Amino acid sequence: MSERRRSPLEPVAVSPFHCTPVQLRRILGGTPFFAPLAAEDINRLADRFRQTHFQAGDTIVRAGDPATKLAIVAAGLVKLYRPTADGQDVVVNILKSGDYFGSLADLGNETYAETATAQTDCCILLVTAGEFREVLERYPVVALATLELVADRLRNAHAVIEQLSAYPVERRLASTLLTLAERIGRADGTRILIEMPLSRQDLADMTGAKVETVSRTMSDFRRSGLIDSGRRWIAITDAERLTGIAGGEPV
Amino acid sequence: MSERRRSPLEPVAVSPFHCTPVQLRRILGGTPFFAPLAAEDINRLADRFRQTHFQAGDTIVRAGDPATKLAIVAAGLVKLYRPTADGQDVVVNILKSGDYFGSLADLGNETYAETATAQTDCCILLVTAGEFREVLERYPVVALATLELVADRLRNAHAVIEQLSAYPVERRLASTLLTLAERIGRADGTRILIEMPLSRQDLADMTGAKVETVSRTMSDFRRSGLIDSGRRWIAITDAERLTGIAGGEPV
DNA sequence: CGGGGGATTGACGTAGCTCAACCCGAGTGG
């Protein structure tokens, strides 16, 4: 039985950093969007991007506001969610370095469908939708890469729809934990630590369940030795059995 | 109280038609993919597409099979769904003329994530994934149009996720009916007739509910004068109140 | 006119929501 008292998450250095132009170019070149471009092309692109720093909890863009920018996460984690009329939030994605959000369309009169908030401190690169469109037109290879990214997200979204339509909470929760582990997990001895602060409410908003239900299910998982967790941190201790549950086996 | 005995759906002429080359070009030019292209470019594209006819009920592509083709619906309606391990189907989309399905990726070793079946008789245009990729590379404007299409579907998928996460069946069902009406409805006197054969099971698979629940809710809607329906057909009689329900008002 | 598959309705069970009390870890200010 492991120590549940102290959070194993390293407190991330809260530096309101700004990248040097060189770093900015390296980050851009590392994103799936621009990876296929030559260095000189990336240099030409770089000054179209404005970088901004946000603190954990800050709202980056708000659902309903006119969608004028495309954003790329340079560092940190972003929560993308749809706030509903009755105050419930539905998280559609957790974004990390290299992911985009915001407007892909050029139509100026559209609005953001989702709110994006900084889950950790983060550095965001912003372009206007129009400028990004110019980039897409000028570099077809970037357009193709973007297409792959969006198609990938669509595939994920369909998987989530399947889960919400057909599977009970324990299964959705197991899937969500495994997906998070794969995307932002770090091996920590025999466990996989999910390297982000994540509340039960966040998990509830990601799985379409209520906080209490998530808390109960997490307690079940913990009692069964599948996970270890505390206040805003989670580690997976038995990925294999958790995978079984995600596939439909009983707890 | 309207006549519920006979189906108001016109029995569609079941002709295993093949388009002439001229018709094929006109159809391609009418899709969102190629609308921005000049006629001569479309002519050059047209012979990359192979057209195939399917009868209602036929399977066009099967989830799990290697994803080698991209398909565009030329005529008719296609149901796109994920069959789950326990035999339940989750419908992610109903596709009509101009919509695509299948593989957008170039990776040959991927598999289809969804099964596509002909909901009505239909005519499908097929290209290999590789050839379509060449088209995307050659005509950036097509790549951008494709990007818009995929981004649009992603937006829809997120809306569905919101619904499944946060709203009860009656609300999801009302939304689904209105969306169908908008996409494939025809004004029929004061009502909007949904021009496709649609079973309670189909609706259940689209809303993440069970047949019996859908049947009960449809009966409620009918008793309240919101819709009219029978064996595999539906008409909306009070779109305004139905919109209210989709927005959260009680029945 | 008979059969079959979709649709309907009823009776009942239960997963997950609601409401509410309580616990506890971590940051804060004296």
Next chain:
DNA sequence: CCACTCGGGTTGAGCTACGTCAATCCCCCG
């Protein structure tokens, strides 16, 4: 450095929307 507080987490006791099981209905077809 301690006490206080506050926000996240846990647990319990009902309740209800929805699923399950099963019987019946009835449109459509041969």
